[in-house]
Amino acid sequence: MIELNGIEIGYKKRLFSIEDIQLSKGKVYSLIGSNGAGKTTFLKTLQGNITPLNGQILINKTEVQLFDRLKLSQTISFVNSKFDGVDYLRVYDYVGLGRTPYTNALGRLSEKDQKIVENALTELNIKHLSCYFTTKLSDGERQLAAIARAISQETDIIILDEPTAFLDYANRKLVMREMKKIASELQKCIIISSHDLDLCLESETDILVINKELKTLQHFISNTLSKEKLIEIGF
Amino acid sequence: MTVARNNKFILFTLVLLFPILCGMHLFAGEITVSFSDFWNSVLNYNDENTSQTIIREFRIPRLTMGILAGGGLSIAGLFMQTMFNNPLAGPYILGINSGSSLFVAFSVMTGIPFLTSNLGTISSALIGAFIFGLIILSFSYLVKSHISLLLIGIMLGSFTSAIVSILQTMSEPNQLKLFTMWTMGSLQQVEYTELPMIILFFIVGIGLSLFMIKPLNALVIGESQALTLGIHVKYVRLALISITAILTGIITAYCGPIAFVGLAVPNIVKMIFKTQSHLTLLIGCFLIGSFFMLTCDIIIQVLESTIHIPINALTSIIGAPFVIVIVLKRLA
Numbered sequence: 017m018i019e020l021n022g023i024e025i026g027y028k029k030r031l032f033s034i035e036d037i038q039l040s041k042g043k044v045y046s047l048i049g050s051n052g053a054g055k056t057t058f059l060k061t062l063q064g065n066i067t068p069l070n071g072q073i074l075i076n077k078t079e080v081q082l083f084d085r086l087k088l089s090q091t092i093s094f095v096n097s098k099f100d101g102v103d104y105l106r107v108y109d110y111v112g113l114g115r116t117p118y119t120n121a122l123g124r125l126s127e128k129d130q131k132i133v134e135n136a137l138t139e140l141n142i143k144h145l146s147c148y149f150t151t152k153l154s155d156g157e158r159q160l161a162a163i164a165r166a167i168s169q170e171t172d173i174i175i176l177d178e179p180t181a182f183l184d185y186a187n188r189k190l191v192m193r194e195m196k197k198i199a200s201e202l203q204k205c206i207i208i209s210s211h212d213l214d215l216c217l218e219s220e221t222d223i224l225v226i227n228k229e230l231k232t233l234q235h236f237i238s239n240t241l242s243k244e245k246l247i248e249i250g251f
Numbered sequence: 252m253t254v255a256r257n258n259k260f261i262l263f264t265l266v267l268l269f270p271i272l273c274g275m276h277l278f279a280g281e282i283t284v285s286f287s288d289f290w291n292s293v294l295n296y297n298d299e300n301t302s303q304t305i306i307r308e309f310r311i312p313r314l315t316m317g318i319l320a321g322g323g324l325s326i327a328g329l330f331m332q333t334m335f336n337n338p339l340a341g342p343y344i345l346g347i348n349s350g351s352s353l354f355v356a357f358s359v360m361t362g363i364p365f366l367t368s369n370l371g372t373i374s375s376a377l378i379g380a381f382i383f384g385l386i387i388l389s390f391s392y393l394v395k396s397h398i399s400l401l402l403i404g405i406m407l408g409s410f411t412s413a414i415v416s417i418l419q420t421m422s423e424p425n426q427l428k429l430f431t432m433w434t435m436g437s438l439q440q441v442e443y444t445e446l447p448m449i450i451l452f453f454i455v456g457i458g459l460s461l462f463m464i465k466p467l468n469a470l471v472i473g474e475s476q477a478l479t480l481g482i483h484v485k486y487v488r489l490a491l492i493s494i495t496a497i498l499t500g501i502i503t504a505y506c507g508p509i510a511f512v513g514l515a516v517p518n519i520v521k522m523i524f525k526t527q528s529h530l531t532l533l534i535g536c537f538l539i540g541s542f543f544m545l546t547c548d549i550i551i552q553v554l555e556s557t558i559h560i561p562i563n564a565l566t567s568i569i570g571a572p573f574v575i576v577i578v579l580k581r582l583a
Contacts, residue, residue, distance in 0.1 A: 085482075102472060
């Protein structure tokens with residue numbers, strides 16, 4: 017799915033390099049690293065917004081720099097750490113925005129688009145919220161809506177930037193559980209940046225950690241890393 | 252996003268009411284005219300018939316400008332509000348009108364024949380609106396807060412009005428009168444023969460707007476999210492500024508600066524339709540903007556025998572308190 021070959025990540029100055037890593041479909045990867053280690057820069061590089069200083073990123077065998085904006089939006093979707101909601105924007109219409117890369121010039125949802133939106137809402141168990149305004153939801157519900165929007169975008173890759181940062185314990189668990197379910201059911205490659213070590217380890221995701229001393233990104237398969245070791249490497 | 256069923260009903264009702272309001276506007280003036288005068292003035296005009304002359308030379312241009320000014324400024328306001336994610340944005344408060352004013356002042360006061368002609372005035376107004384649109388756009392990248400951008404817009408307005416007053420002190424009495432009349436705003440400055448060109452500009456502006464619906468819908472959730480949805484945000488912003496410049500510039504050239512319509516109407520429309528579907532909002536803004544403007548102008552016509560209210564004064568009297576209400580409701 018994603019191949020990282022001899023990458024050096026950085027924006028103006030070099031932040032870290034990456035041993036050759038392949039990220040595959042059907043898996044959730046937790047990206048961990050201290051503040052300023054370069055998590056955000058890494059995610060932006062993956063999305064093609066920042067060019068790596070060295071090496072190449074291949075998505076489905078094509079270099080990400082060669083993707084145009086439309087192709088990118090059909091390949092990678094992105095969920096922010098927080099969506100505050102927008103006045104008068106209903107959940108259904110918000111999730112429907114995920115179809116933007118596929119709709120015609122007027123942005124009208126076809127029957128097929130509507131089906132996809134409804135499936136995304138069902139997938140996250142928020143179909144009953146369809147007609148609610150996004151401003152009237154709880155933080156947890158809003159984050160689920162944001163994820164549903166990413167799913168309706170039908171991309172192979174979903175990137176989430178600290179999606180659980182503003183959620184309570186129950187909602188954090190819920191989001192991680194949903195992401196694991198989506199990854200395996202819909203065969204997506206999901207990358208989640210997080211500061212919540214316990215949550216990532218409990219959820220049994222693969223771990224990508226930015227090694228503070230070696231300045232490299234290391235990949236650990238789920239359940240092969242203890243919390244102590246993780247702290248030692250990353251912080 | 253599609254148009255919800257009850258919103259279709261509201262739009263349909265507005266469309267039905269539209270000709271009625273237009274009729275009220277046409278026949279509201281002091282001098283009574285008949286319906287057949289109206290048809291004749293359009294289809295077989297006889298310039299010796301006073302009623303027909305009144306309709307053709309005054310009423311129809313005034314009606315048309317009312318519809319276009321109300322609708323156009325409201326659409327421009329909607330664009331600014333979505334583009335800057337700011338419910339208090341609008342062409343007037345962001346200083347886009349003042350760009351037109353400044354350039355029109357310059358061109359009128361130079362006394363150069365081409366620049367004082369109609370076409371010269373329109374061109375100056377369009378260019379001024381576009382340049383000031385670009386200025387505001389570049390400031391929007393520098394300031395984070397909504398309020399700061401509004402303050403910058405207001406400062407642009409004060410700055411230009413200062414320059415304009417200096418220009419006025421240096422100008423000939425004739426030019427001064429021309430320009431002062433213009434700043435008071437009026438729907439009455441247009442001649443019948445100029446209407447086709449103005450309407451053409453509007454059709455272009457509104458036609459282009461249709462292609463902005465999809466990017467606008469995406470911009471609602473913010474610039475960075477719109478980017479990940481495949482929207483070319485940079486080009487879209489330039490296109491939005493250009494359309495705003497066409498709509499605002501042409502209205503400002505002919506009617507003078509008209510305040511608050513572009514700010515208030517999109518907010519009213521959102522409250523009525525409760526949606527972020529820009530297809531609905533666009534149609535809603537055009538219709539309700541026209542309604543608002545025509546209603547204001549009917550009030551002016553009815554009161555005309557007792558007191559002459561400039562259109563800009565009336566829209567401010569209604570619009571300014573409304574803006575305070577929005578501030579209290581949404582930003583407090």
